[in-house]
Amino acid sequence: xxxxxxxxxxxxxxxxxxxxxxxxxxxxxxxxxxxxxxxxxxxxxxxxxxxxxxxxxxxxxxxxxxxxxxxxxxxxxxxxxxxxxxxxxxxxxxxxxxxxxxxxxxxxxxxxxxxxxxxxxxxxxxxxxxxxxxxxxxxxxxxxxxxxxxxxxxxxxxxxxxxxxxxxxxxxxxxxxxxxxxxxxxxxxxxxxxxxxxxxxxxxxxxxxxxxxxxxxxxxxxxxxxxxxxxxxxxxxxxxxxxxxxxxxxxxxxxxxxxxxxxxxxxxxxxxxxxxxxxxxxxxxxxxxxxxxxxxxxxxxxxxxxxxxxxxxxxxxxxxxxxxxxxxxxxxxxxxxxxxxxxxxxxxxxxxxxxxxxxxxxxxxxxxxxxxxxxxxxxxxxxxxxxxxxxxxxxxxxxxxxxxxxxxxxxxxxxxxxxxxxxxxxxxxxxxxxxxxxxxxxxxxxxx
Amino acid sequence: xxxxxxxxxxxxxxxxxxxxxxxxxxxxxxxxxxxxxxxxxxxxxxxxxxxxxxxxxxxxxxxxxxxxxxxxxxxxxxxxxxxxxxxxxxxxxxxxxxxxxxxxxxxxxxxxxxxxxxxxxxxxxxxxxxxxxxxxxxxxxxxxxxxxxxxxxxxxxxxxxxxxxxxxxxxxxxxxxxxxxxxxxxxxxxxxxxxxxxxxxxxxxxxxxxxxxxxxxxxxxxxxxxxxxxxxxxxxxxxxxxxxxxxxxxxxxxxxxxxxxxxxxxxxxxxxxxxxxxxxxxxxxxxxxxxxxxxxxxxxxxxxxxxxxxxxxxxxxxxxxxxxxxxxxxxxxxxxxxxxxxxxxxxxxxxxxxxxxxxxxxxxxxxxxxxxxxxxxxxxxxxxxxxxxxxxxxxxxxxxxxxxxxxxxxxxxxxxxxxxxxxxxxxxxxxxxxxxxxxxxxxxxxxxxxxxxxxxxxxxxxxxxxxxxxxxxxxxxxxxxxxxxxxxxxxxxxxxxxxxxxxxxxxxxxxxxxxxxxxxxxxxxxxxxxxxxxxxxx
Ligand SMILES: Cc1cc2nc3c(=O)[nH]c(=O)nc-3n(C[C@H](O)[C@H](O)[C@H](O)COP(=O)(O)OP(=O)(O)OC[C@H]3O[C@@H](n4cnc5c(N)ncnc54)[C@H](O)[C@@H]3O)c2cc1C
Ligand code: SF4
Ligand code: SF4
Numbered sequence: 001x002x003x004x005x006x007x008x009x010x011x012x013x014x015x016x017x018x019x020x021x022x023x024x025x026x027x028x029x030x031x032x033x034x035x036x037x038x039x040x041x042x043x044x045x046x047x048x049x050x051x052x053x054x055x056x057x058x059x060x061x062x063x064x065x066x067x068x069x070x071x072x073x074x075x076x077x078x079x080x081x082x083x084x085x086x087x088x089x090x091x092x093x094x095x096x097x098x099x100x101x102x103x104x105x106x107x108x109x110x111x112x113x114x115x116x117x118x119x120x121x122x123x124x125x126x127x128x129x130x131x132x133x134x135x136x137x138x139x140x141x142x143x144x145x146x147x148x149x150x151x152x153x154x155x156x157x158x159x160x161x162x163x164x165x166x167x168x169x170x171x172x173x174x175x176x177x178x179x180x181x182x183x184x185x186x187x188x189x190x191x192x193x194x195x196x197x198x199x200x201x202x203x204x205x206x207x208x209x210x211x212x213x214x215x216x217x218x219x220x221x222x223x224x225x226x227x228x229x230x231x232x233x234x235x236x237x238x239x240x241x242x243x244x245x246x247x248x249x250x251x252x253x254x255x256x257x258x259x260x261x262x263x264x265x266x267x268x269x270x271x272x273x274x275x276x277x278x279x280x281x282x283x284x285x286x287x288x289x290x291x292x293x294x295x296x297x298x299x300x301x302x303x304x305x306x307x308x309x310x311x312x313x314x315x316x317x318x319x320x321x322x323x324x325x326x327x328x329x330x331x332x333x334x335x336x337x338x339x340x341x342x343x344x345x346x347x348x349x350x351x352x353x354x355x356x357x358x359x360x361x362x363x364x365x366x367x368x369x370x371x372x373x374x375x376x377x378x379x380x381x382x383x384x385x386x387x388x389x390x391x392x393x394x395x396x397x398x399x400x401x402x403x404x405x406x407x408x409x410x411x412x413x414x415x416x417x418x419x420x421x422x423x424x425x426x427x428x429x430x431x432x433x434x435x436x437x438x439x440x441x442x443x444x445x446x447x448x
Numbered sequence: 449x450x451x452x453x454x455x456x457x458x459x460x461x462x463x464x465x466x467x468x469x470x471x472x473x474x475x476x477x478x479x480x481x482x483x484x485x486x487x488x489x490x491x492x493x494x495x496x497x498x499x500x501x502x503x504x505x506x507x508x509x510x511x512x513x514x515x516x517x518x519x520x521x522x523x524x525x526x527x528x529x530x531x532x533x534x535x536x537x538x539x540x541x542x543x544x545x546x547x548x549x550x551x552x553x554x555x556x557x558x559x560x561x562x563x564x565x566x567x568x569x570x571x572x573x574x575x576x577x578x579x580x581x582x583x584x585x586x587x588x589x590x591x592x593x594x595x596x597x598x599x600x601x602x603x604x605x606x607x608x609x610x611x612x613x614x615x616x617x618x619x620x621x622x623x624x625x626x627x628x629x630x631x632x633x634x635x636x637x638x639x640x641x642x643x644x645x646x647x648x649x650x651x652x653x654x655x656x657x658x659x660x661x662x663x664x665x666x667x668x669x670x671x672x673x674x675x676x677x678x679x680x681x682x683x684x685x686x687x688x689x690x691x692x693x694x695x696x697x698x699x700x701x702x703x704x705x706x707x708x709x710x711x712x713x714x715x716x717x718x719x720x721x722x723x724x725x726x727x728x729x730x731x732x733x734x735x736x737x738x739x740x741x742x743x744x745x746x747x748x749x750x751x752x753x754x755x756x757x758x759x760x761x762x763x764x765x766x767x768x769x770x771x772x773x774x775x776x777x778x779x780x781x782x783x784x785x786x787x788x789x790x791x792x793x794x795x796x797x798x799x800x801x802x803x804x805x806x807x808x809x810x811x812x813x814x815x816x817x818x819x820x821x822x823x824x825x826x827x828x829x830x831x832x833x834x835x836x837x838x839x840x841x842x843x844x845x846x847x848x849x850x851x852x853x854x855x856x857x858x859x860x861x862x863x864x865x866x867x868x869x870x871x872x873x874x875x876x877x878x879x880x881x882x883x884x885x886x887x888x889x890x891x892x893x894x895x896x897x898x899x900x901x902x903x904x905x906x907x908x909x910x911x912x913x914x915x916x917x918x919x920x921x922x923x924x925x926x927x928x929x930x931x932x933x934x935x936x937x938x939x940x941x942x943x944x945x946x947x948x949x950x951x952x953x954x955x956x957x958x959x960x961x962x963x964x965x966x967x968x969x970x971x972x973x974x975x976x977x978x979x980x981x982x983x984x985x986x
Contacts, residue, residue, distance in 0.1 A: 042912075048543050048544070051913075051914055055917070056913065193537060292911050293908055322953075326539030326634075330953075406957075407958065438962060442963070
């Protein structure tokens, strides 16, 4: 059987690796972006000079041949699902028995005037990075439109080359549709400390240009202010990269609609990663989740399904992480920017440093729901186990040091959290010092 | 060290001449400000004064000139480091690393590689060109004469090439250690560890041994041990220790205790890092002066394969050499505190014990799928036995002395010095530690099989970005493990903790744990579905 995968990102490559583990099927991966799989999440580090492009490739070139995974560096123009055949932009074609679509996302453009000028672009593909790099030479000023995770990365990138940056953010505070108020405020402050000109609560009116079609400034909708700049970064989110499949018979919503086995409306055709949309997402989860981890999980799940072992997609407890300039961020479980009534939170913030811990619990039964960390590392498995087992907050607090994942010699903030809880709730909890791995291992192997 | 600072200085001066094109064309951001340029100029003048001495210029007041030269050099480096890091917000500071000519194998990288290599060649084989006096009565000249005043101050003797080298080496670790601490001042593990290498270099490797000599005691570095210190069991060395006072005997006992008791215990508890990135001088230089080159180590599986053969090969060589040298020693000194026969019996007992132990543990080793180390330990033991026996029988073809000098030349000088430091700008800061150090080989085997140490991976948080692998000075492909959710248990890991520091997602943690030593490499979790958990639904 020939399994063809469109897209060599994390989801497509994970699918291929697992199909190889599970079977002897012929596997072909197609991508028009790069010859070899690289880590999209590391794009910024190439621009900043932390890594070369080859350093962002998780597998060495020999890996593919050794695992009998064929790579095709071509662009798919269309898919004939009935005939089970792909057509490439160079006129050639390829037959498949089963198809996995893993085409990822593309940067959003919301129809702003001037959005297609020279010197305007998002940050998603390696070609976007090349554009940024090209325009960076002698650049006096860059404006970034959109304040999500990619926007702040782009700001850090320009900052690393000492190019002044203005960031236009629609929200009143950075990423406050995801981050709770205090954490969001911490990031606002940190962005400004890096001399990035953060404009909150503003929208883009239009991008202006010179006579040669090059962007030379932007106008802010709310104030009419014009800011001169030689580059405009569009980072107002991403959406599934599926235009070439429109009207092909494939059912799509925002993304390609898939059932719980990640199969589309067409038999033997699957979709995974950023481009897939769950018809019935698990409760509390969105239909399209454009992140690395879900792409990886879908890749693994789909491999079982194409190998005729039905496994339903279960992304488990939500987790994610990011880094806002110098501040690391980790989240486990259900943390809401605008918490519902039944969410209570224990929030601790360091007096001087950019560190905070938020533990959210259900006020009705005191069961822990999630952890939100800034500048502090927590153990994934430990948090996940607590959340999954609906552990009461008091028991979590007593054992909190099990979760700490900071390097050795780092300060112990668990005591302060327990102290905080005790003083708010008039409780008398005592922290058990259990940072050591042997305790953690014992805890993780306990069955409820 | 003079050479290290030269690198730093030329880097700042030539910042505009990028000659490196990696995957992106090179940007021209002002990485270096005018103060840094001034600092660099100051440092280079200090260095130039030493180069002038080397070139034959003789100063009228050597004491003042040396002081001035060292002061300018140190001030230059400290000032530069302060400007580079102090006013910046604490965090990871790797901007522009791969765009730098000096740090990314550009023209400056090659030049400095050649210059340092050249210095080491002179140091080891042509010290007279550095100004080393030719005999007891002759005075030093050139660079070495410049250091006479300091040497007289510390131990009341004229300087030697090793004194000059030791001084520059120690200065490098202290000054670049200061720079490293500034760079990582948000990370307590890095600060503590760097203070430790600075302390051991200054106190144990430099000052104490010089004082011993001043007191007419043998040169001894308490922090050094066999087999890194390969001359420990040499005839002349043993004779100096045994021939003199009780002090010498204490040194011998300490040396033996280090190898057979202290080191195995500490390695069991904390992994080889207690030595390689906390105490050792070679490691100390790599971690401080070599920090700017750590990303140059080769991460490929091919390099790893070469590494395993080379380092265990050197271990075998050093073992053979030492066994031969020791048996000669006891042969020549049969009236001494241990007879040759007793020594042979002890050696054979030790080797048999090692082989026996390995065979006993074979089950675990076979399970972990790595039989190369097993093979090496086995062959070390067996060949060692053969050598000893053939020696006893008088069939020993290579004389111990010639084995010893080949080892000293190839491994002790050419590898650890010339290649080990000279190649920093070309192959990264740990070439010697990774491919050649027999001490690292022994500690590595202990770390892999008999130690609580491992690097834990934080569940599924890895985004496969590659920062950890890139900045691992030992060339370990950390990401290969982390992205699978697997712990990192590698013989070569020196526990520098930089992978954990640079990881943008908080995925890695250096930890010790005793409850799972034999299963510490098992997959904690696969990415999502572990194979045996899969439910067949239809
Ligand atoms: C700058 C940046 C930083 C990010 N950081 C994080 C992070 O820290 N954490 C996190 O969880 N997520 C992060 N993400 C999101 C994450 O990278 C994506 O969710 C993930 O890469 C999606 O993987 P994928 O395999 O679904 O698709 P992609 O990685 O997009 O791969 C799809 C590939 O298919 C190719 N392709 C598409 N159509 C065709 C066609 N017709 N013919 C041929 N080839 C085609 C594309 O060119 C692309 O190479 C980041 C994204 C960006 C852009
Ligand atoms: S694996 Fe990490 S701790 Fe070990 S040597 Fe490499 S960077 Fe240092
Ligand atoms: S640095 Fe961290 S996130 Fe990046 S590959 Fe290494 S472990 Fe994974």
